[in-house]
Amino acid sequence: MPRTDLEIVVDDPTAPEENSPAVTSSGTVEIIVCLLLLALAATLGYDNWRTGASWDSTGPEPGYFPFYLSLVLGGGSLYGLIAALVGRRGAAEAFVTRAQARRVMAVFVPTLMFCVVTQFFGLYVASFLLIAGFMRAIGKIALWKSLLTAFLFTAIMFVTFDIAFDVIMPKGPLEAAFGY
Amino acid sequence: MEAFGLLLHGFAVLLTWKTLVLMMVGLVLGIFVGVLPGLGGPNGVAILLPLTFTMDPTSAIVMLSCIYWGALFGGAITSILFNIPGEAWSVATTFDGYPMAQQGRAAEALTAAFTSSFIGSLVAVLLITFLAPMISSFALKFGPPEFFAVYLLTFCSFVGLGREAKHKTVISMSLGLLLAGVGMDTVSGQLRMTFGSAELLRGINFLVAVIGLFGISEILLTMEERLALRGHAASISLRVVLSVWKDLPKYWVTLLRSSFIGCWLGITPGGAIAASFMGYNLAKRFAKEPESFGKGRIEGVFAPETAAHASGTSALLPMLALGIPGSGTAAILLGGLMVWGLNPGPLLFVEHKDFVWGLIASMYLGNVVGLVLVLTTVPIFASILRVPFAAVAPMIVVSCAIGAYAIQNAMFDIWLMLGFGVVGYVFKKIGTPLAPFTLALVLGNRAEDAFRLSMIGSGGDLKVFWSNGLVGSITTLAIVLLCWPAIDALLGRVGWTQRTRTTSR
Numbered sequence: 001m002p003r004t005d006l007e008i009v010v011d012d013p014t015a016p017e018e019n020s021p022a023v024t025s026s027g028t029v030e031i032i033v034c035l036l037l038l039a040l041a042a043t044l045g046y047d048n049w050r051t052g053a054s055w056d057s058t059g060p061e062p063g064y065f066p067f068y069l070s071l072v073l074g075g076g077s078l079y080g081l082i083a084a085l086v087g088r089r090g091a092a093e094a095f096v097t098r099a100q101a102r103r104v105m106a107v108f109v110p111t112l113m114f115c116v117v118t119q120f121f122g123l124y125v126a127s128f129l130l131i132a133g134f135m136r137a138i139g140k141i142a143l144w145k146s147l148l149t150a151f152l153f154t155a156i157m158f159v160t161f162d163i164a165f166d167v168i169m170p171k172g173p174l175e176a177a178f179g180y
Numbered sequence: 181m182e183a184f185g186l187l188l189h190g191f192a193v194l195l196t197w198k199t200l201v202l203m204m205v206g207l208v209l210g211i212f213v214g215v216l217p218g219l220g221g222p223n224g225v226a227i228l229l230p231l232t233f234t235m236d237p238t239s240a241i242v243m244l245s246c247i248y249w250g251a252l253f254g255g256a257i258t259s260i261l262f263n264i265p266g267e268a269w270s271v272a273t274t275f276d277g278y279p280m281a282q283q284g285r286a287a288e289a290l291t292a293a294f295t296s297s298f299i300g301s302l303v304a305v306l307l308i309t310f311l312a313p314m315i316s317s318f319a320l321k322f323g324p325p326e327f328f329a330v331y332l333l334t335f336c337s338f339v340g341l342g343r344e345a346k347h348k349t350v351i352s353m354s355l356g357l358l359l360a361g362v363g364m365d366t367v368s369g370q371l372r373m374t375f376g377s378a379e380l381l382r383g384i385n386f387l388v389a390v391i392g393l394f395g396i397s398e399i400l401l402t403m404e405e406r407l408a409l410r411g412h413a414a415s416i417s418l419r420v421v422l423s424v425w426k427d428l429p430k431y432w433v434t435l436l437r438s439s440f441i442g443c444w445l446g447i448t449p450g451g452a453i454a455a456s457f458m459g460y461n462l463a464k465r466f467a468k469e470p471e472s473f474g475k476g477r478i479e480g481v482f483a484p485e486t487a488a489h490a491s492g493t494s495a496l497l498p499m500l501a502l503g504i505p506g507s508g509t510a511a512i513l514l515g516g517l518m519v520w521g522l523n524p525g526p527l528l529f530v531e532h533k534d535f536v537w538g539l540i541a542s543m544y545l546g547n548v549v550g551l552v553l554v555l556t557t558v559p560i561f562a563s564i565l566r567v568p569f570a571a572v573a574p575m576i577v578v579s580c581a582i583g584a585y586a587i588q589n590a591m592f593d594i595w596l597m598l599g600f601g602v603v604g605y606v607f608k609k610i611g612t613p614l615a616p617f618t619l620a621l622v623l624g625n626r627a628e629d630a631f632r633l634s635m636i637g638s639g640g641d642l643k644v645f646w647s648n649g650l651v652g653s654i655t656t657l658a659i660v661l662l663c664w665p666a667i668d669a670l671l672g673r674v675g676w677t678q679r680t681r682t683t684s685r
Contacts, residue, residue, distance in 0.1 A: 009410050016404065030610050037351060044358055047373050060635060062365040062372055065628050069358045076351040083347070095609060100404040104605075107403045111396070111577050111601075115594055118581065127578040131571070139570020153575055157582065166234050167586045 016103050022094030027084055029095045034081035038074055045070035106138050122172030128154045183309055190537030194545060199242055202235075203542065206243040207550050210250015215258055215561050219576060221251035221492075222508040223394035226387055227579045229516055230586030237520040238535050242542040244516060245496075248509055249301070249546045252492050253554045254561065256293035256485060261286060261562055262411030269452040269488040272460040276473060276480025283476050286414035290558055291424040292481040296435065298551045300489035303439035304446065305543040308497045312529070312540075315501040319526035324633035325644045329654035331627035333661065334504050337448065338616045340664035348612040356617040359384045360624025367632050379592040386515045386622045388584045388593045389600045393614055394508075395580040396601025399573055401608060415559045424478075431482050434463050438483045442490025446506055447498055452491040459487030493543065500536060501526060504623065508615055511622045519587070 045067055053067035054060075096104065110130055117126035132150035135141045161167040162180070171180060194200075213224030225247050232240035255270040260277035273293060280289035322330075335353060342349045362373045363383030374380040428435075438459035445455040463483035464473045473480050495506030496513070503524035505511035517524045522532055529536050554561075584597040607614060638644035646652040660667065 026610055029606065033606060033610060033612075037355070040355075044373055047375065051370065051372055055640060060632060062368045062370045065631070066358055066361045066372060069354045069361075073351060073354040073358060076347045076354060079347045080351060083345075096404070103403045104400050107399055107573060107577075108602075110574070111399075111598065114574075114577060114581070115598055118594060119591055123578075123581060123585065127581075130578060131574040134574040135568075135571050139568050141568065141570060149571055153578070157578065161230070161582060161586070165231055167230050167582075168589065169582060169585060170591055 016097065016099030020097035020099035022097050023101050024095050026093045026095045030084040031081060034077045034084060037077035038081065041070045041074035041077060045074065110134055110138075118170060120172065122175055123169040124154050124158055125172055125174050127157065183313055186313075186533065186537045187309060187541060189533070190539075190541030191545070193238060193534050193538040194242065194541045199239055199538075199542075202239050202243040203246050203546055203549060204553075206246030207250040207546065207553055210247035210252075211254040211257075211550075211554060211557075211561055212250070212564065213247065214251035214254020215564050216572060216576075219395070219398065221248055221255075222512055223391060223398060223580075224251050225509055225512050226390045227395060227576075227583040229387060229512065229519070230583050232516065233519065233586065237517075237522055237532070238538040240516065240520060241513065241535065241539050242546075244513060245539060245542055246546045246550070248492070248513075249543075249550045252301075252489055253294060253297055253550055256297065257290065257554075257558060257561055258411075258565070260289045260293060260481075261414060262565065264411075269456045269484075269492070271453075272456040272484035272488075273481060275460065275484075276475070276477050279474070279476035280478070280481070281412045281414070285476065286412045287416045287420040288424055288478065289476075289481050290414060291416055291421050291555065292478050293485045294551055294554050295424065295428070296438075296482045296486040297489040298547055299435055300439050300442055300486035300491075301493045301543070301547045304443050304490045304493035304497075305540065305547070307443055307494055308500065308543070309540055312497050312501045312536075315497075316526035316529040319502055320530070322526065324630045324637065325647065325651045326654065328627060328630035328634055329645060329651050329658065330502060330504060331623055331630060333654055333658040334619065334623070335616075335627075336658040336662035338619065340661040341448075342613060342616070343454075344611060344613045346665065348610075349616050352607070352612050352614065353616040353620045356620025357624045357627075359389070360386075360621050361628065366625060366629055379590070382588060382590070384596065384621070385587055385593060386618075387512065387519075387587050388596050389621055390508075390512055390515070390618060391580050391584050392597040392600025393604035393607075393618070395576065395583075396597060397604030397608060399576055400601065400605045402569070403573070411562070411565070414562070416555050421555060427478075431479055433466075434479050434483050435486050437462060437466075438486035439490045442487035442492075443494040445487075446491035446494030448506070452488045452495070452507065455491035456484035456488040459483040496543075499524065500528065500539070503528075503626070505619065508618055511618050515622055 048063035048067035048070060051063035052061035053063040055064065110133065114126045114130040117129060128150045130150075131153055132146045135146035135149060136143055139146075158169075161169055209228060210221075210224065213219045214221065219227075225244055228247055229244065232243055235243070255265065256273055256277070258264045259270040259273040260281050263274050263278040265271040265274055277289045277293060280286065319326075338353060339346060339349050358373075360383075362380055363371070364381065365372050371381070438455075441458050441462065442452070442455045445458070446452065460473075460480065460483050463479050464470045467473065467477075467479065492507065492509070495510045497506065499505045499510040499514055503514065503526075505514045514524050517528075522528065522535065580597060581594050584593045585591070587593060604614060607617075634644050635641075638647075644651075645655045
């Protein structure tokens, strides 16, 4: 007989509420994205036109391909912009609710800080801080478990990449103190 | 029969302790990646790619492809036990797999899923073994115009056949092609779109973009949802396995049909997701009692799993034979080939026999070992889900950063990864497909080079793309595919008018 004796149950105490109000609608975000893409297309298009986007005796100049691609990108975004402005059907749908946005920020902000710390103190220090901090603050996991997990994971990464596989990561003053 | 001899040679390359150990490591990591929420096949392979930089190409590709097989197997575990598809292509598996688990038949469903995955991959690998060398030797005659036509065909079929809004596919693809062009122009050596930045001189690395687009954005998306889960734990006994296998011959039509659909959609850029749904729907349509589907029917597990794996595996065929990836993961493996200094394309079969046949042999071996591994270790992998996401999420972020940095040893790439993470998150939420972007970014430079080389050869005459029957038909097919939605609508209208005429009569 098949065995389904034990069940696996994992709870999510900080799950976003179902009825949270929307921060912004999909339609609005689509308009913003299309405007940004239009600006990008214009910038890249200008740069390529400056580089040379015409057709000489040997075929296209270096800027030729990207110039016309930026026109395509611009055209696509313009179409998207008009479609989003005119079509109000799917536009009212929530892009993200307030509760969801809070959760997304709870990962994004630490990730951003992780990158900043990596820039100045090296990847391993940043990794330890991110894992320990995230487990403790967001996951509400016991401090000793968080610290131990963070230390073990970081140590394993260090041994795997920097020592075993010779893939060198950015390091800071702490590693320098140990002679790495 | 030449293929058979070469395949045996491939096995000989493979059967060293080091490669076998790497294979096991790859499979375990892959299943892990497939089971964990917020990680999937493509980003698992992308994140772990840096591990292989210092290996020889054969060991590296064996390990990476085993990660891929593992991820394919792993996706089924969470679909059946938790009703959570670990991967988009396992969605169809939940329709009948989860009801089976609820009825206490989890072990049966898992065995069915793993076995059909194995069969699907096997059919696709057989196809690769015999078809890939033929296609590649045919493609050896290709010049730049033929190659450009094939690239054009790939891009056009994405726009014409994709299910997303057309303008979104176009935006995604043109953005990818543009970003591929950043940096030094390979033909003239001139700088493009760098705006005087030394960091942009290197160009935008494909793998960095993939890690951001799939890894970081997936974490953000996963956090949005409720992460509580409740599921069955199951272990598989030998008796269940044997009883499922004994019934296999009864389902040979379903298995064969799904394998065929999978292989077809894998080679054309339809992908494993479409294949799994199509496999499921066709099995349902041809069944004697279709209403029993969705209530825990074993065929409902066989059909999508076989198709998804046949498709995931056969996506490697165009990658190996022509240097054109059939799926996101195949695109990343292609990126890997370039990092290891191999030039993807038909010459691979001539210049790097060991590599190609080692890889093909590893597909056979990896699937057999993978099947045994998942059947015996399901309980362990199912319990990975007990690890809280608050611990898994930061570890994935760190792994992504390590992966992004290691590619070019550049801190800038970590920032780029973060940027692509945000882009991926927003694009996914507004329904802009990421696959065309990925494909365009990896193929962009090669497509442009092929175009410009053809132009230099023809003295700037576009007629070169219709200069012989082969290149002409590929180019024409590409244009037909690009305009397919319009043609389809037109044909539909003709068909519709005819139908109304007959009914009115």
